[in-house]
Amino acid sequence: MQQEKTNLQFWGGLDTIGGNIISIQHGNYRIITDFGALAGVNSERLTAEADLAELIDNQKVAAIPGLYSRKRLGNHPITSVEETEVQTIICLSHLHLDHLGSFAQLPPETPVLATQESVAFYHQLETQQLLPSYLVNWQGVEPLKPIQFGPFTITFHASDHDTLGIAAIFIETPEMTIVYSGDLRVSGFHPDRVYAWALAARAWEPDVLLLEGTSFSRLGQAKSSVDEALEALIQHLNAPTEVKLLQDIEALLQQYPDKLFAFNGYPQNIERIHYLAELAAKSQRQLIMDTRYYALYVANYGEQPGVQPFEDAATINQNPAGYILQVDFEDHQALFEVDAGVYLHSNGMPLGSYDSNYEPFVKAVHQAGWLFVDANVSGHAYPEDLVNLAYLIQPGHVVPWHSYQPEVMGEALQNFGLKVWLPKYGESYGG
Ligand SMILES: [Zn+2]
Ligand SMILES: [Zn+2]
Incomplete structure (x- = not known):
């Protein structure tokens, strides 16, 4: 011993x-x-x-x-x-x-x-x-x-x-x-x-x-200069809980019934995506998913009629108001091929201004005509x-x-x- x-x-x-x-x-x-x-x-x-x-x-x-x-x-x-x-x-x-x-x-x-x-x-x-x-x-x-x-x-x-x-x-x-x-x-x-x-x-x-x-880390610290500079381009939901976030997303879906929605979330928070699928069904929209996320979703919740893997932008553009498009940063080209509507940045990559990809991404999404909505909720x-x-x-x-x-x-x-x-x-x- x-x-x-x-x-x-x-x-x-x-x-x-x-x-x-x-x-x-x-x-x-x-x-x-x-x-x-x-x-x-x-x-x-x-x-x-x-x-x-x-x-x-x-x-x-x-x-x-x-x-x-x-x-x-x-x-x-x-x-x-x-x-x-x-x-x-x-x-x-x-x-x-x-x-x-x-x-x-x-x-x-x-x-x-x-x-x-x-x-x-x-x-x-x-x-x-x-x-x-x-x-x-x-x-x-x-x-x-x-x-x-x-x-x-x-x-x-x-x-x-x-x-x-x-x-x-x-x-x-x-x-x-x-x-x-x-x-x-x-x-x-x-x-x-x-x-x-x-x-x-x-x-x-x-x-x-x-x-x-974790949450004590930024307590009492000022906003970064990048965040200050991007402020005018971003609408914040500031939802403190997962439940409030879903309510806020539902309110946006009602506010913009004629627009396409895009959602950039975190794959491990598959529960949020599951509830998003329910919201999509409730608002007569199809949830179109990145193929990898779709496989993850099906493994956990099974195949659902209102949830489909991404095929092409043209299908979405025929009826933008009929869809929510889920995207991943590594594979987000579709964002620039579809009719821009309301983009929900929901704990997806790039996470925030400390990531050098963040600023150019926010600007590109905004420039493409999307309403950029910060829809984060902390883990x-x-x-x-x-x-x-x-x-x-x-x-x-x-x-x-x-x-x-x-x-x-x-x-x-x-x-x-x-x-x-x-x-x-x-x-x-x-x-
Ligand atoms: Zn940790
Ligand atoms: Zn963790």
Whole structure:
């Protein structure tokens, strides 16, 4: 046995969005959760062919000993998976690249535990090339069914975020109890799931709550100059919830009954697309989808008479008011071939002004004659929701992370009477 006590170590995401990674070890058993692309690292460069030793030396993947294969490491001095007694599993909260983007560096035998819904959805997304192919040992788990791994008991709890299968993860070690929130919101389609696991956490009295703090990142910060400059070209819906967004879209459909609508959404938020299909049917329109999204939609909701894959612009131009056209940024030429109407930018790419594609795209869409409507709803909880949830749970300590401003979040938590822990990199924390 290397260690008799539970030991926690943080490898990423303490003051960034993305790549939040913690290892929890007891003896020769270790859990790592999650294992995404570190902040600022382009996940497209984290392929199985990349030079792993170089990635580690350039801090593009976490320098975790006993995790990577000697074959991939080459001469790198770090301990390989073959040279350790420690058994490691990865617990994955959800399918976003900032949580799984480093998977290509793992040996194919590495067990990756995620909800069955996540695993099934992963394979659909991978088939449509909407996520990379990762050769790992996927293991679907049922929410609320405890799993034993050495001295650990792990329980996944269904949660809500803008992807299917999202879970909060409860980990019991011989000395302590830990809740990892994953990414979450209470303004989506399933706030009940979040409150359900939060209530379960409260009853469980966890020592540590690892809580994402994305929405604290931009708190108190001014609009970018690009956003200021584009302001005149964009109409904002400012819907705070998924339900309000659908109401606002329905109102627009009634306001512009003679116009074609276009929708640029996020493939993993297939639920929003499902409800959009219902709105389309309600307003006597066909939803015409990008072929990859269509395959994803059918895999989850089956074939529907009012939902069809894209064929050609000419069909749409015969009766623009009869359609909603769903587009993806990578394949959006149709936007410039059809009769411009109302364009809904709804968490699709390019996401915002920090993406250099954003400004030229907004201008091009506007210039083509579309009414450019910002129809975004965040996948992340609002600051007050995060603080309220932590207050509901009453953990021993809250670790605010997955945020550019963990100290601002920490202050807000302390103002609510919660104890905050701001860990550091390179430290090994004993149970
Ligand atoms: Zn995230
Ligand atoms: Zn996420």
